[in-house]
Amino acid sequence: xxxxxxxGVYIPRYRIKVEEIARVWGxxxxxxxxxxxxxxxxxxxxxxxxxxxxxxxxxxxxxRRNIDPxxxxxxxxxxxxxPYAVKPTACTVGEAIGATxxxxxxxxEFACKAGTxxxxxxxxxxxxxxxxxxxxxxxxxxxxxxxxxLEYTAAxxxxxxxxxxxxxIATIHHTCSFTTDTPDFWRRxxxxxxxxxxxxxxxxxYFKHVEGASNLLFRQTGKSPKDYTYAVFHQPNAKFPQKxxxxxxxxxxxxxxxxxxxxxGNTYSGASPIGLAATLDIAKPDDTIFMCSxxxxxxxxxxxxxxxxxxxSDKFQRDTAPGVEQLLKNPIYLDYARYAxxxxxxxxxx
Amino acid sequence: MRDVAVIGIGCTTFGEKWSSGxxxxxxxxxxxxxxxxxxxxxxxxxxxxxxxxxxxxxxxEHIGALIADYAGLATHHIPSTRxxxxxxxxxxxxxxxxxxxxxxxxxxxxxAGVEKMTDVEPxxxxxxxxxxxxxxxxxxxxxTFPGLYAMIxxxxxxxxxxxxxxxxxxxxxxxxxxxxxPIAQYQQEITIExxxxxxxxxEPLRLFDCSPITDGAAAVIVAPFxxxxxxxxxxIKVLAxxxxxxxxxxxxxxxxxxxxxxxxxxxxxxxxxxxTHKDIDMVEVHDCFSIAEICxxxxxxxxxxxxxxKFTADGETxxxxxxxxxxxxxxxxxxxxVGATGIKQVYEIVQQLRNEAGKRQIDDAxxxxxxxxxxxxxxxxxxxxxxx
Amino acid sequence: MSVARFWRKIPQRYxxxxxxxxxxxxxxxxxxxxxxxxxxxxxxxxHKFAGSGTIVxxxxxxxANEQFEAFTPYVLAIIQLDEGPRMTSQIxxxxxxxxxxxxxxxxxxxxxxDGETGIIHYxxxxxxxx
Numbered sequence: 001x002x003x004x005x006x007x008g009v010y011i012p013r014y015r016i017k018v019e020e021i022a023r024v025w026g027x028x029x030x031x032x033x034x035x036x037x038x039x040x041x042x043x044x045x046x047x048x049x050x051x052x053x054x055x056x057x058x059x060x061x062x063x064r065r066n067i068d069p070x071x072x073x074x075x076x077x078x079x080x081x082x083p084y085a086v087k088p089t090a091c092t093v094g095e096a097i098g099a100t101x102x103x104x105x106x107x108x109e110f111a112c113k114a115g116t117x118x119x120x121x122x123x124x125x126x127x128x129x130x131x132x133x134x135x136x137x138x139x140x141x142x143x144x145x146x147x148x149x150l151e152y153t154a155a156x157x158x159x160x161x162x163x164x165x166x167x168x169i170a171t172i173h174h175t176c177s178f179t180t181d182t183p184d185f186w187r188r189x190x191x192x193x194x195x196x197x198x199x200x201x202x203x204x205x206y207f208k209h210v211e212g213a214s215n216l217l218f219r220q221t222g223k224s225p226k227d228y229t230y231a232v233f234h235q236p237n238a239k240f241p242q243k244x245x246x247x248x249x250x251x252x253x254x255x256x257x258x259x260x261x262x263x264x265g266n267t268y269s270g271a272s273p274i275g276l277a278a279t280l281d282i283a284k285p286d287d288t289i290f291m292c293s294x295x296x297x298x299x300x301x302x303x304x305x306x307x308x309x310x311x312x313s314d315k316f317q318r319d320t321a322p323g324v325e326q327l328l329k330n331p332i333y334l335d336y337a338r339y340a341x342x343x344x345x346x347x348x349x350x
Numbered sequence: 351m352r353d354v355a356v357i358g359i360g361c362t363t364f365g366e367k368w369s370s371g372x373x374x375x376x377x378x379x380x381x382x383x384x385x386x387x388x389x390x391x392x393x394x395x396x397x398x399x400x401x402x403x404x405x406x407x408x409x410x411e412h413i414g415a416l417i418a419d420y421a422g423l424a425t426h427h428i429p430s431t432r433x434x435x436x437x438x439x440x441x442x443x444x445x446x447x448x449x450x451x452x453x454x455x456x457x458x459x460x461x462a463g464v465e466k467m468t469d470v471e472p473x474x475x476x477x478x479x480x481x482x483x484x485x486x487x488x489x490x491x492x493x494t495f496p497g498l499y500a501m502i503x504x505x506x507x508x509x510x511x512x513x514x515x516x517x518x519x520x521x522x523x524x525x526x527x528x529x530x531x532p533i534a535q536y537q538q539e540i541t542i543e544x545x546x547x548x549x550x551x552x553e554p555l556r557l558f559d560c561s562p563i564t565d566g567a568a569a570v571i572v573a574p575f576x577x578x579x580x581x582x583x584x585x586i587k588v589l590a591x592x593x594x595x596x597x598x599x600x601x602x603x604x605x606x607x608x609x610x611x612x613x614x615x616x617x618x619x620x621x622x623x624x625x626t627h628k629d630i631d632m633v634e635v636h637d638c639f640s641i642a643e644i645c646x647x648x649x650x651x652x653x654x655x656x657x658x659x660k661f662t663a664d665g666e667t668x669x670x671x672x673x674x675x676x677x678x679x680x681x682x683x684x685x686x687x688v689g690a691t692g693i694k695q696v697y698e699i700v701q702q703l704r705n706e707a708g709k710r711q712i713d714d715a716x717x718x719x720x721x722x723x724x725x726x727x728x729x730x731x732x733x734x735x736x737x738x
Numbered sequence: 739m740s741v742a743r744f745w746r747k748i749p750q751r752y753x754x755x756x757x758x759x760x761x762x763x764x765x766x767x768x769x770x771x772x773x774x775x776x777x778x779x780x781x782x783x784x785h786k787f788a789g790s791g792t793i794v795x796x797x798x799x800x801x802a803n804e805q806f807e808a809f810t811p812y813v814l815a816i817i818q819l820d821e822g823p824r825m826t827s828q829i830x831x832x833x834x835x836x837x838x839x840x841x842x843x844x845x846x847x848x849x850x851x852d853g854e855t856g857i858i859h860y861x862x863x864x865x866x867x868x
Binding site for chain 2: 739747768794795796797798799800801802803804806807809812814815816824825826827828833838849850859861
């Protein structure tokens, strides 16, 4: 049975509050937090990037379970802030976890759903027995243009999922996707910041694709929202996942453990994966989890997941690596000036 | 093995010498040394030149040949050799010259040191100096040269009773001496407050704990002691030459606050000269940073480990003290043109022993010592010189 | 630093691969292929260091070399790894936090870049253990 063998998360320690960003641009913090449901977001350290975050998340996953890294046959890293335009983050991760050289690797880009696309690819390679284990990572140090709406939520973080057949802690029974060519949010080559279609990112973007993939999965499996203990949706803010959950028929209790965006911000390729990790952090055997990601461009990947007994067995030691709640604790707050230095928003003389 | 004497000395002023390039610096120092020895150039049998990094500072290698050429000696076809051991390049060049004469291989040998540091941006200069440490396992991870000595200071101050004020007194004393040395880069006296208020470089070391970027050159001429009186009325005998090595990285040392290479070279020098600490009238030590002088005084054995701070604060290393240290102003006030420093130290001791040290003169100076360190202590050269 | 020179030591920079002598149990980082104590009776094998250690001494760098200027002030320390050898590394913590004797563990970070267009030098730094 193909599923999640182990998982790990990494979130940088620095934060900036929405009210601090609002102060700089003369905006009303209460309106923004009220509108987005986000209060603060994570900020990478000066020496962190999507690769270092991916490595830490992967290493955290491997701390929890006794896996020989040489048995990892594939590493895929999804991000929209890969450190290089050409030179895969996945190679650096593979090297840093000791999986090289007998493995395949590539980087994925699909806005915020590149991480879940990597999970699907690993599932295929594992299920076809081409590899024993595949590592799928979603990691980002997302950029939002100064004073743009996205600046309030674009955050940093990542999660890694090791996919395999042998005694998973959660089986992935089914996955399916809904993809179209929709220009809701994009970044041209060489540009520092992404652009978006404003309100167009809602209905024709997020909602159409999340609902499309979710309903497709319900049709293919014969299941419905009430069959799930928990649900995780892509979380660019708190409002969209709350609304789509309601539209589909999920309750606020089902989505609660996976809804970390109010305290974390939108970690783009890390968003759904971290939401899933936060849910697995508290899940028990036989819990079922519905996940549907969203990536602009656009597409959604839906998953039907069931937690197994292995999650509480000796084989999986959840406490040897920090969970999402622990990573959200003890943040170090920055003012906007230091935040701008951390994010490379200040033009330096070279 | 023959006895060796210093028969001539010369030194440029030290400082930011915009009008002097690398070659001009050497020629000036060399000419002064030849003048001092009343020697004409064609009598020189060999040259050893200490230089740390002409390759990075002025994109020039093959310094031995370059210097021989510009000294007007290329057509005499003498052996001319560049010697490198980071900041100990000068001390090693002196030792090579002494060995050449002592062995009987050569008679009249020039030992010189030259460094031109201001033809590059300060940033490039400090990065070049990091090459004195281990680039791979110290420089690459973010260590700077002051940072390494700062870690020595942190360790030392954690274990021994050295106060920040006592450490600053090292620089104050050296500036006092430098103000009395015509060639010194800094001619102004400073106070402890000057040091404590200066910019932090690497905690706990501040700007005034650190030797500066300097251009300069020095040259001395050595000859068999038996022939010295042909050239000078005041031959100064080389009583001992010792050199030692240790691990390149600070983290591999046996004891972070002790430069074992200093201990080894110092002991050997005293043994070779058949002298003890009481016999030494003054010593030039390698104060690339104030903490380096503290460790040097102890590691050479002039006081016990942990006591150099009080020793300094009590004035024992001042001109009027029990053992004057760095009468030249040291690296701090005199300046530190890297490859030249080891030779400048010999220049200063010879001046003292000849009673030519002016306002810094130590009464009845008979025996002096020099101590030159490369990197954080991976190379040390110690020499003892005496008036006879 | 050239690409080849950086690449050559990736196992040490990323994964702290050193060696140990199975005869005397002395560990080496960076790796040594010859035990200086046992000499010909030594048996050298690879050893992946656990990345745990204790701070022996430190400084806070305010004036850095060019590639590290953007990071000042930063903490530099000498760490005694649990297996024995010492190494020099940056510590990711606020300058006020660092203490001699503090326990630390390794993390994966960007060390430097070769300018704006050259390669990124990844490597190991250390963080305090809570």
